Amino acid sequence: MSATMNKATVEQVETPPTERDPALVDVEYGWHGNNRVTLLENGEEYFPRVFEALRRAENEVLIETFILFEDKVGNELRDVLVDAAHRGVRVTLSLDGFGCGELTPDFLASLSDAGVHLQMFDPAPLHLGFRTNWFRRLHRKVVVIDGVIAFIGGINFSADHLGDFGPEAKQDYSVEIKGPAVVDIHHFALIQSGRPARAKYWWQRRRSRRSDLAFSDHDGQVRLVYRDNHEHQTDIEEVYLQVLRSAKRRVVIANAYFFPGYRLLREIRNAARRGVDVRLILQGQPDMMIAKLAARMLYDYLLKAGVMIHEYCERPLHGKVALVDEDWSTVGSSNLDPLSLSLNLEANVLIRDREFNRELFQRLDHLSREHCTVMPANHAPRGLLWRMTIGFMVFHFLRHFPAWAGWLPAHKPRLKPFSPPTAVRSESHEPL
Known part of the structure; x- marks a missing residue:
């Protein structure tokens, strides 16, 4: 020390x-x-x-x-x-x-x-x-x-x-x-x-x-x-998949870093196609521009299915909350991105409570109506082969890169004495 x-x-x-x-x-x-x-x-x-x-x-x-x-x-x-x-x-x-x-x-x-x-x-x-x-x-x-x-x-x-x-x-x-x-x-x-x-x-x-x-x-x-990173690597993702498949009336997801895998995207799309009112509240004024660019790569796929996408533009959105129908909600630390779903240690609580669900919905509804920009259905460019090819490559690279990097020995946590650095904290602020 x-x-x-x-x-x-x-x-x-x-x-x-x-x-x-x-x-x-x-x-x-x-x-x-x-x-x-x-x-x-x-x-x-x-x-x-x-x-x-x-x-x-x-x-x-x-x-x-x-x-x-x-x-x-x-x-x-x-x-x-x-x-x-x-x-x-x-x-x-x-x-x-x-x-x-x-x-x-x-x-x-x-x-x-x-x-x-x-x-x-x-x-x-x-x-x-x-x-x-x-x-x-x-x-x-x-x-x-x-x-x-x-x-x-x-x-x-x-x-x-x-x-x-x-x-x-x-x-x-x-x-x-x-x-x-x-x-x-x-x-x-x-x-x-x-x-x-x-x-x-x-x-x-x-x-x-x-x-x-x-x-x-x-x-x-x-x-x-x-x-x-042991026996519960996909538990939070599996919970989202289950509730999306069972959703009947509404789904609201407010998530700061939205870049999930295909399974989650498919269930969000399928819920909207079944007639469920699906609303995403994502970053419109991000603390990291790459988060906004990555999320927008997915807009076309979701908008065509009837998903409503709202970009929160007042300040950086950092929330990780969701609700389904009138009695299920979740609040926690997990984003819907590769880091949270593949590498980070995360914890959420699932809540079955109509009163809590109603309050969370009211706050998110106010946020989306008063402080968000609604993305039009034709927002994302489409139809050009080179855009589709580059988008496909970037999507899968960003999706899997954290897991590949996580294999490196330098990223395997070990139990040992730790000497903190003496550098003074800079003015930058970590976004996650």
Whole structure:
């Protein structure tokens, strides 16, 4: 470790499957009823709820995040976690080596010196000024507090999720969950943090019984679904395929980085051909222009089938949410692109709840009607052989390139001590 880190302990997580108990890694979680799920839009709704819950933590805090910046949000998170650790709360903070690779040693040391257990997923030094750990990112955004309240979605701990950040402020969503489903999310977060996962601690058993009574009149069904590089590589994609095949009335998908494989595209098209009202909300003002260009390669295929495509033009769209009919929704970290569907570690929650579905639909409907541009059916150029040929080649290259690159040994995460770089964070902001 760097000498400036003092007692800082930062280790890499997500060990190879041979080094961990497969029974703990390859878990499939089921549906749990009687949950209360609250939709949180953007940092204005998300950060106050998370920080308030963290300030009330009594026993344990587990956090996974792709990005943590040293800005007003990241500094507040650090202060809240340091205070919790000083109260005797066991705090585990897991960061991604790419998204958090330029945190300063002083920032990390202030957490570790307070007793926060820090972990870094796939850290890698800069080579000739460039990062090499581009693939297999810890892309999840999960917070679990005392095993009884959880937050999950697409919002990182950075000020660019707040409206006052300016034109580049992100539009995004997360959820707060209370109820029996938190037990599974807590179990999952424990496993991913490298700690042994017990069924429940004594305070969880007591509070879970109390929670069951408190939410007995609420029928919220919640299930955790995740993507890893072991036995659950396609779980999130398979869920999308299943609900698209069963859709009867409406489908709304709001996704920042939309470049799915043919199976998902076919089911979206087929749903529209069956007469389902299918609406996609995609980036019109992207933080990465290639995301918009890649998505537009697919427009012609979808528009001809009757899919409505809306481009959100107010600011960068960062959401990863969807709803089907009147009772199914999902919120999480997974984009519908090659990185999320093929390489990243992701986590979504599936929600069966009419009230939640109605609220999410109302917000997305307002977004699409008031702040989006509708793509006309003849938007995409067509008919020229060279366009079709180049489009086919680019589509399949972009679709498979991350997986090919992920085979390289440099991108295989390993468990080893990590020395953080001393470079000061630049002004650029990672988009995912």
